[in-house]
Structure formats: structure tokens, C-alpha cells
Amino acid sequence: MATVQTISERQEAGKLARERSPRSQNAMIGNVDRDPVQLLRENSAGRVDALVPLRYGRMSVSPFTFYRGSAILQAHDLSGTACSGIRFPICGDAHLMNFGGFATPERQLIFDLNDFDEVAVGPWEWDVKRLAASFAVAGEHMGIDRGSIDDIVTTAMQEYRDRMHNYAECSALELWHEIVTFERMIDAAATSEGRQLVRRAMEKAAGRTHESMLGKMATENNGRWTIQDAPPALFHPGGPNSLLGDEQKWSDTDEWKGKLAAAFDSYLMTIAPERRQLIAQFELQDIAFKVVGVGSVGTFCLVMLFIDSHGKPLFLQVKEARQSVIARYFDADNPAHEGERVVNGQRLLQAASDSFLGWTTGPAGRYFYFRQLRDMKIAAEVERMNSTILEGYARICGWALARAHAKAAGKAIEIAAYLGNGGRFAEALAKYAFAYAAQNQKDYDTFMRACRAGKLEARSDEDMAADFRV
Known part of the structure; x- marks a missing residue:
């Protein structure tokens, strides 16, 4: 049987991790000496050939949709950065659109990570950096000023830190049963507008059922x-x-x-x-x-x-x-x-x-x-949010990611000790987010030049749908 370390031993291990990866170094974006178009081609290998242009078409809509579809680029880049050595199964694609609401088997509506295609054992920092950069990319796409974006990213990172410190004091079973419910989100909302949005989301989720989808997706003929x-x-x-x-x-x-x-x-x-x-x-x-x-x-x-x-x-x-x-x-x-x-x-x-x-x-x-396929599942309409609401959403995402990491790793004490109580980690992640948003823009521009030059074929849903109209 495994030997359980004391809390003080685990705290010391977290502090020692700063020697492997000083918190200030989390601002580094890593190895960006690569061809984004070539990596995207490699990532498209083995997919349905006729649908690859649709993939590129959806990515071409904006730098934000490009970011959502190009997880391979950020993973490549992060492999060139130092990490704390604390690793466990991470989401792998924890950008802000991969959180949402859904019903538990007991029909309770909760907020959590909801996409795990890229889940694998890796450094927890990679998830946090994917989330931080997504808010910077989305904020710039939405025309939010730099100061407000800095506040949004910092809020998400500080919430992650504070929740991780709270979880460091929880027992293993308490962490296993921890759930971020929509009721708790209402209580945690900083504004009345935020509370109203959460309540509206709950009402919307209640109508997203298998039965509501049946009439939209299928037709009946002779009982079939x-x-x-x-x-x-x-x-x-x-x-x-x-x-x-x-x-x-x-x-x-x-x-x-x-x-x-x-x-x-x-x-x-x-x-x-x-x-x-x-x-x-x-x-x-x-x-x-x-x-x-x-x-x-x-x-x-x-x-x-x-x-x-x-x-x-x-x-x-x-x-x-x-x-x-x-x-x-x-x-x-x-x-x-x-x-x-x-x-x-x-x-x-x-x-x-x-x-x-x-x-x-x-x-x-x-x-x-x-x-x-659908069971009271809902996603945030991020592009319709103002900076205040987006900051509130960032806080909830930081909370949900901390909960997921604390449960999956069983290392909340170590991560909390690494993070510390100050703002050094959040400051580094804000710098990282802006630097990676700039890199994402460069990659998007390279991608769009490849599309315009015919090196990649990009087609929209509407364009491809027209092929089937008579």
C-alpha cells in the first residue's frame, strides 16, 4: 500500500517545484519555431477528407475560432517551457468554450469542463495557460480594451489560486464529492446581472432534452x-x-x-x-x-x-x-x-x-x-458578454478548473504551495496570455494566407450546404 505523506512534506514538495519552474517563468510562451500550417496538416491526417475544408472554414472565422481548433500548436509550444513536475491527467484543451452546464445522473445542473478529446497525463500548468490565453484571444476579438482583458485573465488566475488553497484543506473524500452547482454560482456572482444570467441559463438547460431534440432532428413514418x-x-x-x-x-x-x-x-x-x-x-x-x-x-x-x-x-x-x-x-x-x-x-x-x-x-x-448527445447541456454565449460579465465567467472557469485539478491530481496541497498566496503566478499568466494571443494572431495570419493561396482549402457550412441544394 502507498505511504501517505504529511501535509508539511507535501507543502515542501510544492515549494521545491518552484526551483524546477520559477513562477515568473510561466510568462514564457515556449518554442514557436514551427510551421503552423504543417502542424495543422498533420493534425488533419486520418480525418474525413471531404470535411477537412469545413474544419479550416470554421477555424477561419476569427482568431478566436482558430485558437479553438489549433490545440496542437499550443501543445507544441508549451513542450518547450519549464514545468513544475506536478503532473496528472489534465483536460488538455481547457479553453473558455470547453466549460459549460449539464445535468448529473441525479438531474442536478452543474458547471464543469465538458470536452476531453485531448485529455492525457501532463503538466497542470498547460491547462491553466490554455484557459488564460483563451480569455486574451477572445477579449481582443470582442474589442475589449487591454486593461479590462488583464483584469479578466488575472481574475481567472486568482480564483484558481484561491480555490486551490481552499481545496488544499479538504479531505480526499470532500474533494471527490465537490460540485460546482448553478445554485452555488448564483451565490458567488458579483453582480445582479450575473445572477440573472445564471438563472436564465438554468431555464434554458431545462428545455434541452432528448425529447426536445427528437422533433428537430428526426421524422416518424409508420412507427419508425x-x-x-x-x-x-x-x-x-x-x-x-x-x-x-x-x-x-x-x-x-x-x-x-x-x-x-x-x-x-x-x-x-x-x-x-x-x-x-x-x-x-x-x-x-x-x-x-x-x-x-x-x-x-x-x-x-x-x-x-x-x-x-x-x-x-x-x-x-x-x-x-x-x-x-x-x-x-x-x-x-x-x-x-x-x-x-x-x-x-x-x-x-x-x-x-x-x-x-x-x-x-x-x-x-x-x-x-x-x-x-444532449442532456440539459448548455454553453456560454461568450461573444455576447460585456467585459464585466466576461470577468464573472472567468472567475467561474478558474473555480471549475481548480476543482477538476484538485480532484484528479490529489495534489491540491502541492499545487497551492507552488502558487503561494501572492500575485506572482497570476501576473506571469497575464503576461503569458497577452504574448500567446499575439502569437495566435501571427499563426492565424499565416493560416489565412495559406487559405487564400490555395495551400489549404477552407469552406464554410453555408458554402458546403449549397452543394446539396437542388
């Missing part, structure tokens, strides 16, 4: 439900609107159905027995390919529609899991199965995870993980 094609974002893999190409062999054959059934049976063995019993009460109606997000565009993602005997739906999302950009640039032990990596990391970092979260190996040896 069919998902409606809406290319390029939603289409049947073997249908006339498919973008997968003949080489993917997505024909509606018994052989392929058998492979999908085997993959689904394998998935069922990764969830709890009572969840398997629950799924057994539903009948599969249809499967479609769904394009999601910015960074995930071009990866294989399916939607499975199930209906129970009362005609009520269950939508499961089946999402491809590829090598994490964190694992590419930070050497550590991670599960060999990429779907298992995502699921294990999500279960460890989140306060409460999806009841149907599991993994499988699909046809052609691709790795996948399962989750519900």
Missing part, C-alpha cells in the same frame, strides 16, 4: 423514426448525401451492420450493469454522421437514435478518439485505447459524468467513446 439529413453537418453514412467517400465502405450491408453491432456490444461492457439494463429498454431506430465543434471537424462522429416503448427518445453520440496533442508532446503513461483514455480522464476530472459514458473499438480499428 429516421434522422433527417442536413449536410454537411448531419447525414447518413451510406446515403446519397454522404461525405465519407467510397473508400470508407459505409454501404448499408449486413457485414457492416454486424461490425457496428459488435462495436456496440463491446461498448456496453464498459458501462455499469444497471446502465446496460436501461439501454436494453430502447430499440435502435437510426444512425447518422454528425459534424461537431471546431477542432473535432473531420473526425468520425455518429448519432444513434433509440426509442423506448413509450415512444420516448435517447440520443447517443459516438465520437472518434484520436491521439491527444498532449500525449504527442509530453511523454507519460496513458491507456493504449484512445477511447478509454478519454473516458477515464473525463470520469476523473469531472465532478459527475454522463451515465452512458463508455468506449469501444469500431470498424477499421478506430477508437470511439460514447456519451449522450
Whole structure:
């Protein structure tokens, strides 16, 4: 059995970590001597060829959407920086849009990290830097003045520090059961406008259910439900609107159905027995390919529609899991199965995870993980926020990230000791955020020149949708 260190020993270990990585050095952006276009091409390898232009099209909208889709660049750059040596499964893509609200299995609405495609063992600082820079990039895109952006980033970092100090005083079980609920967010809101926004978000979440989605995504004919094609974002893999190409062999054959059934049976063995019993009460109606997000565009993602005997739906999302950009640039032990990596990391970092979260190996040896497509899930409308509201949102994100790290690492004491009680770390991260926002702008400009020169093809959703209109 493991030997448990004393609190004073753990505090000393955190302070010693400053020798490996002085807090002021967190302002360094790392190794940016690379070709962003080449790295993006490498990151697009193995995706659906016809959807890669859509990925670039979504990234081209603004420096902020580019930042969201280019996690590989920041991971590369951070690999050239010093780190504290405190490592554990981190989110890997903790930018401000990868936080949101969703329902726990007990139907409690909570705020937490909600994207784990890049989760892997890595330095905790990389998550914090990804978050800090995202506020600087978004703030500049929104036209917020530099002084206010500095306040926003500093607020997020100070909240992370203060919450980590609080969590350093919690027992292991207290940390494991810690949840950031929307009720707690209302209590923590600094303004009446902030409290009102949280309440409106709760009302919106209540309406985002499987039933509300059924009529929007599918139609019924003689008791059978069919998902409606809406290319390029939603289409049947073997249908006339498919973008997968003949080489993917997505024909509606018994052989392929058998492979999908085997993959689904394998998935069922990764969830709890009572969840398997629950799924057994539903009948599969249809499967479609769904394009999601910015960074995930071009990866294989399916939607499975199930209906129970009362005609009520269950939508499961089946999402491809590829090598994490964190694992590419930070050497550590991670599960060999990429779907298992995502699921294990999500279960460890989140306060409460999806009841149907599991993994499988699909046809052609691709790795996948399962989750519900929508279950009271909501995301912040960041671009509609003013600087005051964005600062409040930054505080909540800093809180949620600290909670996730404290739970996943079991090293809140060490991280808190490294951070200290002063402002040195927050000051360094504010400098980092502005410096990386400038680097992101350079990379975006290089990317856009490549698109205009025809080196990369970028197409919008509207442009690609026009290909299917008669």
C-alpha cells in the first residue's frame, strides 16, 4: 500500500517545484519555431477528407475560432517551457468554450469542463495557460480594451489560486464529492446581472432534452423514426448525401451492420450493469454522421437514435478518439485505447459524468467513446458578454478548473504551495496570455494566407450546404 505523506512534506514538495519552474517563468510562451500550417496538416491526417475544408472554414472565422481548433500548436509550444513536475491527467484543451452546464445522473445542473478529446497525463500548468490565453484571444476579438482583458485573465488566475488553497484543506473524500452547482454560482456572482444570467441559463438547460431534440432532428413514418439529413453537418453514412467517400465502405450491408453491432456490444461492457439494463429498454431506430465543434471537424462522429416503448427518445453520440496533442508532446503513461483514455480522464476530472459514458473499438480499428448527445447541456454565449460579465465567467472557469485539478491530481496541497498566496503566478499568466494571443494572431495570419493561396482549402457550412441544394 502507498505511504501517505504529511501535509508539511507535501507543502515542501510544492515549494521545491518552484526551483524546477520559477513562477515568473510561466510568462514564457515556449518554442514557436514551427510551421503552423504543417502542424495543422498533420493534425488533419486520418480525418474525413471531404470535411477537412469545413474544419479550416470554421477555424477561419476569427482568431478566436482558430485558437479553438489549433490545440496542437499550443501543445507544441508549451513542450518547450519549464514545468513544475506536478503532473496528472489534465483536460488538455481547457479553453473558455470547453466549460459549460449539464445535468448529473441525479438531474442536478452543474458547471464543469465538458470536452476531453485531448485529455492525457501532463503538466497542470498547460491547462491553466490554455484557459488564460483563451480569455486574451477572445477579449481582443470582442474589442475589449487591454486593461479590462488583464483584469479578466488575472481574475481567472486568482480564483484558481484561491480555490486551490481552499481545496488544499479538504479531505480526499470532500474533494471527490465537490460540485460546482448553478445554485452555488448564483451565490458567488458579483453582480445582479450575473445572477440573472445564471438563472436564465438554468431555464434554458431545462428545455434541452432528448425529447426536445427528437422533433428537430428526426421524422416518424409508420412507427419508425429516421434522422433527417442536413449536410454537411448531419447525414447518413451510406446515403446519397454522404461525405465519407467510397473508400470508407459505409454501404448499408449486413457485414457492416454486424461490425457496428459488435462495436456496440463491446461498448456496453464498459458501462455499469444497471446502465446496460436501461439501454436494453430502447430499440435502435437510426444512425447518422454528425459534424461537431471546431477542432473535432473531420473526425468520425455518429448519432444513434433509440426509442423506448413509450415512444420516448435517447440520443447517443459516438465520437472518434484520436491521439491527444498532449500525449504527442509530453511523454507519460496513458491507456493504449484512445477511447478509454478519454473516458477515464473525463470520469476523473469531472465532478459527475454522463451515465452512458463508455468506449469501444469500431470498424477499421478506430477508437470511439460514447456519451449522450444532449442532456440539459448548455454553453456560454461568450461573444455576447460585456467585459464585466466576461470577468464573472472567468472567475467561474478558474473555480471549475481548480476543482477538476484538485480532484484528479490529489495534489491540491502541492499545487497551492507552488502558487503561494501572492500575485506572482497570476501576473506571469497575464503576461503569458497577452504574448500567446499575439502569437495566435501571427499563426492565424499565416493560416489565412495559406487559405487564400490555395495551400489549404477552407469552406464554410453555408458554402458546403449549397452543394446539396437542388
